[in-house]
């Protein structure tokens with residue numbers, strides 16, 4: 001039996017500083033995430049400068065903790081991995097710089113992973129069923145995007161959002177409803193108390209034969225419903241049944257569009273497998289409707305366990321596929337804001 005290769009992976013694309021240790025046979029030995037939510041909460045969103053500085057402070061303790069939990073010494077690491085795109089460039093630079101230094105000091109290869117493809121690959125990490133070819137669907141705070149994935153690294157972009165990402169819409173609607181930051185999980189909790197059929201919010205492009213999304217219209221519709229046509233912020237909606245009904249109806253409309261477009265893509269490309277990643281797939285209503293519709297159409301569904309949905313470094317296990325191909329980065333590696 002040969003010794004496993006130990007990978008140390010770093011994630012710093014937005015407001016989570018994360019490190020993970022995994023082996024070349026996809027065993028996750030540790031997956032440590034330091035969230036910056038509290039730092040950004042009082043601004044109602046992520047402040048890039050604050051995020052970069054927090055990554056700088058958090059990276060070394062998070063790396064130490066990931067090695068400790070994996071019970072691995074730094075010298076045993078055989079490959080360093082980092083998400084270098086997409087995201088906030090200042091934040092990404094922190095992880096990229098740390099990864100370069102580690103690979104240089106340890107004299108081991110460096111691998112760059114696209115965070116978006118990592119979100120799709122996260123579905124495969126604990127699941128041994130063959131997942132490719134499939135439709136990959138990333139629904140996060142920064143992206144709502146469909147891909148045709150021939151294999152983990154051969155991927156074609158099919159379409160995405162024309163404006164806000166779905167997670168961003170959850171966050172903004174949560175802010176309108178006074179539910180605080182981060183919005184997605186808070187809005188889900190509020191929605192559980194409400195009636196999803198109380199309001200008929202717009203389902204943009206739902207009936208159209210196009211693999212695109214738009215969530216700015218529903219955001220405005222919620223604003224007017226909650227605060228009247230003149231959207232006076234001072235007339236904040238209270239915490240009564242109306243708020244829960246708006247939250248539930250908003251969630252229902254967004255989830256219906258997401259599921260319907262994903263099924264449309266699967267049918268169009270006749271792949272019969274769907275892998276959905278990104279923070280929004282932590283949402284229970286979204287998961288339930290996906291499971292129901294995939295069962296109905298006989299589509300094999302792959303979704304990650306909750307701890308692999310939101311940003312983390314274990315999802316960079318996609319690097320194992322690059323390692324097998326000898327697809328290494330060098331010290332000129334840069335951070336990129338966009339994914340294509």
Ligand code: KG4
Pocket residue numbers: 014139140141142143166167168170171182183184185188278279280281282283284309310311
């Ligand atoms: O993938 P992720 O952690 O970061 C990005 O790459 O963007 O996704 C974060 C997004 C946020 O917009 C957050 O509000 C949303 O995922 N989110 C949720 C839930 N948990 C996280 N949205 C709806 N329901 C949830 N339970």
Ligand code: ZN
Pocket residue numbers: 115119140141278279310311
């Ligand atoms: Zn993400």
